[in-house]
Amino acid sequence: MLHRLTVFDQADAAPGALDRRLDLSALSWEGVGWVAAALLAALVRLIQLTTWPLGAEEARIATDGLALATGGTVSDNAWTHPLVVEAEALAMFLFGPSDGVARLVPVLAGFGAIALLWPLRRWVGRGAALGAAVLLALSPTMVFTARQAGAGSLLVAGSLLVLVLLLHHLSQPTTLSAVATGAAAGLLLLTGPLGWVALPLTAGAGIAMAGGRRARPRDLSGLAVGLLLVLITLSTALFTRPGGFSEFLSASLGALWREHLANAGTQWWMTPLVLVVDEFLLLVLAVVAGWQVLVNPERLPFGTARPARAILGWAVVGTVVATIVGGAAAAGYSLAVLPLVLAGGVGLGALVGGIDWTEVWTGRGLAFVVAVFLTFAALLSTFNTLGSTPATSARFAWLLTLAILILLVLVPLLLATVWLARRLDQPATGLVGLAVLLVLGAVTLHTGVMLGATNVNRPGEPLLIGSTTPAVGRWIARIETLSADLTTFTQNAQDPTGGHAFTIVLDEEIAQPFAWYLRDFPNLRVVNADEPATGTTPPDVVIALPEHVPALLGAQDDYVPRPYALTVPTPPSFAQPDWGALLAGLTDPAQIRHFTEFLLDRQVSVPAEPRAFALVLRADHAERVYGPTTETKTP
Amino acid sequence: MTGAQVAARTPRRGAAGILPTSISLETALYGLIFLAAVLTRFWDLGSRALHHDESLHTYYSWLYAEGFGYQHNPLMHGPFLFHANALLYLLFGASDYVSRVMPAAAGVIVVMLPWLLRGPRLLGRWGALFASALLLVSPSILFYSRFIRHDIYCLLGTFALAIAVVRYVERREPRWAILGGLATGFLFTTKEVSFIVLFIFVTYLAIAVALRAAPGLLLIAAGALVAFGAAAMTFKALGVGPLPGIPWDQPTGDQIWRFTVALFRHPVVVAGIGIALLAFVAAVWLLDRRRAGAGWIEGILGSAPEGSTAAALRTLLTERRGLLIGAGLGTLVFVVLYSSLFSNMMGLASGTFGALGYWLGQQGVQRGEQPWFYYLLLVPQYEFIAALFFPVAIVCAGWRWLRAWRSGSPLGHRDYVQAFLIYWAVLMLGVLSWAGEKMPWLTVHIALPLTLLAAALLGDAAERLVQGWHDWTPARRRETLAAGAGVVGLAVAWFLVMAWASAGPYVEQATSFGTRLQRTLRPWAADHWWVVYIPWLLLALLLVAAAVRLGVRRTLATLALAGAVALTMGQVHVGWHMTYREGDVPTDMLIYVQTSPYVPRVTKELEALSQEMTGGMDLEVWYDSGTQWPFNWYLRNFPNRRYFGTQLTEKPTAPVVLVSQDNITPQLERQLEGYTFQQYPMRWWFPEEQTYRRFAYAPELNNESRQNYQDDRQPPFTLLDVAGSVWRSVWSLHEPQQQGKIFRLVAFRELPAPIGSYWFRVYVRDDLVPYLNGLRY
Structure with missing residues (x-):
């Protein structure tokens, strides 16, 4: 019936655009791999997207986006990253203001980044591009930037866009491709101050990948046209903010200096720490890529050796630059992680491409891989036992356990593994590498998924440092409920539905993200700590740093303050690393064991106290919320 | 069609012969629309509080599922809703989410139905695709697809019936007659708007048949209407009282009998019956002359050209198989549901005379007391594309008919379909605006034909551009794309400027409702209001330049498509806010007395x-x-x-x-x-009183205190007074403050007063x- 309808109903129309066929039979394993990468990316990025409340910077961006969409006044900070704010404004115009919508833009940019790896197949090879897509989907840094309302995800997508368009232009230069490349460069600059750093890195990598080909002189004008067109159009919000272009230049370059260049080298260890702790898989694969490129370049797909070398160079330079000027934030880490993803893709592609998969699906190859896993597990147990310190009375039991492990488990497994390896038709290193990759991949996936968990304690996760704690979200909900209950019928044009008549005072130093969450309260005031919070109406709620409470409340004594956790702190071992202990730990089995546990559970020996905020409620409100209390005076 | 053309469109099957190995772009797009429809209709169905009417429907459905039975009551409209929800509660348990599953499913079907109108003589392939896309993003249809009321079911039945009608006229295949019968039966089990729908469809078909078979019939009908009108006015001038009030509130048998006697004794009714009989005799005489001794069907309809409504009627009456099966199925659905699965045969009476009588009687009650302009203000706030393209469609259709009439060439079948949609939209708007009880959920019945009409226009525009695309140079293509992007960009720029200019501070101001906090314009903007017109000026210049480069028709087609893109963003903005964010907070006119x-x-x-x-x-x-x-x-x-x-x-x-x-x-x-x-x-x-009710006087409202919210004048109001009040509202839009206020009300639902x-x-x-x-x- 479907067929008959199709034929009869279209009897008179010639084949047109709608008749183009999508060939489903062309779906290959490579296609399945790309779909799997996209699904994996979606899974890791979307699940529990809003469990963590918005951070201060996220809330600033969301507030600016909402202000732009509704005609409000955007902050001066907005001009450092106009593209981010405008994307947020579009999202909030379409779908309304919420945490999920604020994070929708980076999520979509993250998907865009994965899609942009597809055209790179032509230069790095199909396996490397697919490998990079999988690694991009898995990378905890990339996952984190894709779940944060900010510049990080757009920086990554923008860099890849510039790379793809530049490579395309250099291989087939036309005026249109020059303009498009210039436009992409403009978009990258508009993502934030780090765009000025990412652009030369990406452009340099692109030129190196293309074999040092230069643009035609006349294409430079096309590049300039595209660049200026995008910069001016978007920085002025489609010409509706006439001074936007100059404000963008001064704000963005000023922020570049202030936040990155002026404090270059500050906390330089954070980037390497993130790479070792969160991106160990990428590092390993980048090393594999380096080995292939330097030792076995002939084994790489035809024509991909030069681009692979360029990518490795980009990774090294990017890591150095991120270490020096990236700062301790995800956007800065991405300067190193993005080229490492590409390099890792080359390594992964080479590794996977070197495996004879037919042998894997037969008994021998699979048995070998399983044997490798079991041997690895036995090694881990042996090491674990070696690293533990038994009590004096249990020394014999410890020795016996160790002996059994080594003699009855480890050695036989090792022998079995070697025996199976000898029976393989292909070199065993590839399959060993595959087994190791699977383990590292599982750990990396675990790390990425755990980024969204708020009920698992992970104080040593560097990417989460500075995140707003769930306590903020809970207290916002309580304040809203309390205000709704007590002021439901206080309505006016600013609050036509009522329920938001509370007078709320915010300490300027921690105004965000509270100002974002309490944006529907017309009597919200942001004050400086030196300014008493009373004003004409005594506040119902004050939110401030604990040390600012006395100054803000002045002579008011009918308030009940309580401290709550505001942000995830930096552990002391990250803030001021003990380099001596770290170096000594490289050869200490106990420390190595502790490190492997740390890779999974992110526990630190000395956790830091979270940065706190004081929630100060008027006494009658406090009684309602806390129950009868004797705390009726300010500290 | 050549073999190559057939091959181009025939889906190729895999070795197993089950699934195709390739799909067309069109199919893929419909697939995406389907996924989006499912997601938008089923997502988070249970979080919005149940409306008062919803709670009635869910409660009685729940009682039915719990074994307490169900009896049709005209107050709560047709039985389909209660049977469907009871079944779902039996399967999945009773919850707010489950309560809305069936409307959501109906909403998805409504979105996908345009697929049946892809024929080149209907909406065309592009037009049908646009129709599905526009129905997907229609704010009112989206909102009421997630609302457990009868309107979405009625809309589904209406749409299915409309498809059956146009498809049968196009091809005269029995399956469309069957669908028509089934849809009619189903329609009657939803709500009483079905009577209006049938009136509209039947009168359109009657006019179409009469134009072909015997145009004189139209003169007879017009003469009868004029005579009836004259008689009614004469009786009123002579002091004859109004028609007896319909006993709608659980009438006893005696009350019904006395009403019936009084009705048939009323002079206006007697005159009406007499005029109708005379008209009938005249019609029969005219038709008898035309058939010239041949059979009635062949004699009157035999000369109707292929593809005409008269020819379709001829086939329907002569072949009859489809008609009988369709009527049978429709009757079966009606009987099964109104009798509550044969447990309440009185439901058959309450479902016909009872339902019609109840709702006709309700019109005098004027529940809601909404003014005559209610839908004129409500529809454009949500259905931007449908409302904007409606006058364009009328002008385009009128132009084509004029050209066809002057050249003597026949109108195409697409013109027939568009004429049907215009007729349907105009009459639905007219009847619902005339009806005493006006409610926001009835908007969907106006939105559907308007949306299909807009889709038809957009489809025509797309076909024109796609046809030209292959012949254009790359430079011409780029210019077209740039022109389209320019339209969208200027629309966005205007929105940003307007939003900024109208976002002034709140100040205490004197209003007719006392001193209230009101939003003002930004002081700089108030003194330089001309800046908000700059994007429009630039748009005009862009269109002139494009017309010179691309030609007028292509420019208009580009404008239509680009404008639709910009307006779609607006509809998503409006629809999303109302449906997913504040569905139970009445900052929207469409959200009515909401829990x-x-x-x-x-x-x-x-x-x-x-x-x-x-x-x-x-x-x-x-x-x-x-x-x-x-x-x-x-x-x-x-x-x-x-x-x-x-x-x-x-x-x-x-x-x-x-x-x-x-x-x-x-x-x-x-x-x-x-x-x-x-x-x-x-x-x-x-x-309401501080917003839309102030638009114009509403003298038709029985409650005099609700006739005027614009100024201090007291009723009665004449037609001129009403026109003057409309003019004052329209003229007030030249004031920047008023422009800002209306903009922020429509764009951001910023209310000038608290909700009650x-x-x-x-x-x-x-x-x-x-x-x-x-x-x-």
Whole structure:
């Protein structure tokens, strides 16, 4: 019936655009791999997207986006990253203001980044591009930037866009491709101050990948046209903010200096720490890529050796630059992680491409891989036992356990593994590498998924440092409920539905993200700590740093303050690393064991106290919320 | 069509012959629309509080599922809803989410139905695709696809019937007659708008047949209408009283009999019957002359050209198989549902005469007391594309008919379809605007034909551009794309400028409702208001330049498509806010006397309190007549709930008592000593008096106090007075402050006044207050 309808109903129309066929039979394993990468990316990025409340910077961006969409006044900070704010404004115009919508833009940019790896197949090879897509989907840094309302995800997508368009232009230069490349460069600059750093890195990598080909002189004008067109159009919000272009230049370059260049080298260890702790898989694969490129370049797909070398160079330079000027934030880490993803893709592609998969699906190859896993597990147990310190009375039991492990488990497994390896038709290193990759991949996936968990304690996760704690979200909900209950019928044009008549005072130093969450309260005031919070109406709620409470409340004594956790702190071992202990730990089995546990559970020996905020409620409100209390005076 | 063309479109099957190995782009796009429809209709269905009407529907469906039976009552419209929901409750249990599953499913089907109108003589392939896409993003259809009322079912039946009609006229295949019969039967089981739908469809088909078969019939009909009108006016001038009021409120048999006698004795009715008989005789005489001795069907319709409505009627009456099967299926559906699965045969009477009589009688009640311009203001606030393209469609259609008439060439079948859509839209708007009871959910019945019409126009525009695309140079293509991007960019730029300019501070201002806080314009913008017109000026220049480069028609086609893109963004903005973010907060006109979100919140708190105190749902909760709806539904799982009517006859023993504002008396408050109350809005509504009611006078409203919110004039108002009031409202738009106010109302739902509410109190025994506060906070 479907067929008959199709034929009869279209009897008179010639084949047109709608008749183009999508060939489903062309779906290959490579296609399945790309779909799997996209699904994996979606899974890791979307699940529990809003469990963590918005951070201060996220809330600033969301507030600016909402202000732009509704005609409000955007902050001066907005001009450092106009593209981010405008994307947020579009999202909030379409779908309304919420945490999920604020994070929708980076999520979509993250998907865009994965899609942009597809055209790179032509230069790095199909396996490397697919490998990079999988690694991009898995990378905890990339996952984190894709779940944060900010510049990080757009920086990554923008860099890849510039790379793809530049490579395309250099291989087939036309005026249109020059303009498009210039436009992409403009978009990258508009993502934030780090765009000025990412652009030369990406452009340099692109030129190196293309074999040092230069643009035609006349294409430079096309590049300039595209660049200026995008910069001016978007920085002025489609010409509706006439001074936007100059404000963008001064704000963005000023922020570049202030936040990155002026404090270059500050906390330089954070980037390497993130790479070792969160991106160990990428590092390993980048090393594999380096080995292939330097030792076995002939084994790489035809024509991909030069681009692979360029990518490795980009990774090294990017890591150095991120270490020096990236700062301790995800956007800065991405300067190193993005080229490492590409390099890792080359390594992964080479590794996977070197495996004879037919042998894997037969008994021998699979048995070998399983044997490798079991041997690895036995090694881990042996090491674990070696690293533990038994009590004096249990020394014999410890020795016996160790002996059994080594003699009855480890050695036989090792022998079995070697025996199976000898029976393989292909070199065993590839399959060993595959087994190791699977383990590292599982750990990396675990790390990425755990980024969204708020009920698992992970104080040593560097990417989460500075995140707003769930306590903020809970207290916002309580304040809203309390205000709704007590002021439901206080309505006016600013609050036509009522329920938001509370007078709320915010300490300027921690105004965000509270100002974002309490944006529907017309009597919200942001004050400086030196300014008493009373004003004409005594506040119902004050939110401030604990040390600012006395100054803000002045002579008011009918308030009940309580401290709550505001942000995830930096552990002391990250803030001021003990380099001596770290170096000594490289050869200490106990420390190595502790490190492997740390890779999974992110526990630190000395956790830091979270940065706190004081929630100060008027006494009658406090009684309602806390129950009868004797705390009726300010500290 | 050549073999190559057939091959290009025939889906190639895989080796197993089951699934195709390739799909067309068109199929892929429909697939994406389907996925989007499912997601948008089914996502988060249960979070919005149930409307008063929804709670009635869900409660009685739940009782049906629980074995308490169902009897049709015209007050709650047709039986399909109750049977469908009862079935779902039996399968999946009763919850707010499950309650809305069936409307959501119907909504998805409505979105996908344009697929059946892809034929080149209907909407065309592009037009049908646009129709699905526009129905997907239609704010009113989206919202009411997630609302457990009958309107989405009625819309589905209407759409299916419309498709059956145009497809049968196009191809005269029995399956379309069967679909038509089934759709008609189903339509009658939804709601009484079905009578309006049938009136519109039947009159259109009658006019189309008469134009072909015997144009004189139209003259006879027109003459009869004029004669009837003259008779009615003459009787009124002579002092004859109005028609007897229809006994709609549970009438007894005696009341029905007396009404019927009085009706048929009324001079106007007698005159009407006489005129109708005369017209009938004249018509029969005319038709008899035309058939010239041949059979009635062949004689009158035999010369009708292929593809005409008259030819379709001829086939329907002569072949009859489709007609009989369709009628049979439709009747079966009607009988099964109205008789409540054969348990209430009286439902067959209440479903026909009872339903029509009830709702005709209700028109005099004017429930809601909405003015004549209600839909004229409501539809453009949501259906931007449909409303904007409607006058364009009329102009385009009129131009084509004029050209065809002057050149003597026949109109194409697409023109027939578009004429049908225009007729349907105009009459539906007219009848619903005339009806005494106007409600926002009826908007969907106007939105559907308008949306299909807009899709038809956009489809024509797309075909024109796609045809030209292959012949254009790359430079011309780029210019077209740039022109389209320019249109969208300028639309966005205007929005940003307008949003900024109108976002001034709130100040206390004197209004006709007292001193109120009002939003003003930004001071700089107020002094330089001309800046908001710059994007429009640039747009005009862009269009002129494009017309010179691309030609007028292509420019208009580009404008139509690009404008639709920009307006779609606006519809997504409006629809998303209303559907997913504040669906139970009446900052939208489409949200009418809505249960507040405090009601489900209170219910959850009571559930938590019950579980803490009793380990289950055994908490005793008393509630009164004012809170009965929707708390009959929300408290259904509390076995110890107790309804006490309007007053407490004894001091309550229950830990929790719900009392509405109507029943708060000093006596009740004394009886509830030892309880602490928290007051909440139970139902709340859009501030009508401070907004749209001020647009014009409404002298047709029985309640004189609601006829004028614009100034201090007192009724009665003449037609000229009404026209003057409309003009004053339109003219006031030249003031920047008013432009800003209207912009922010439509764009951001910034209300100039608070919403009204009907409140209730939750009385909690004093010893339990700390428990409840612990749960709340």
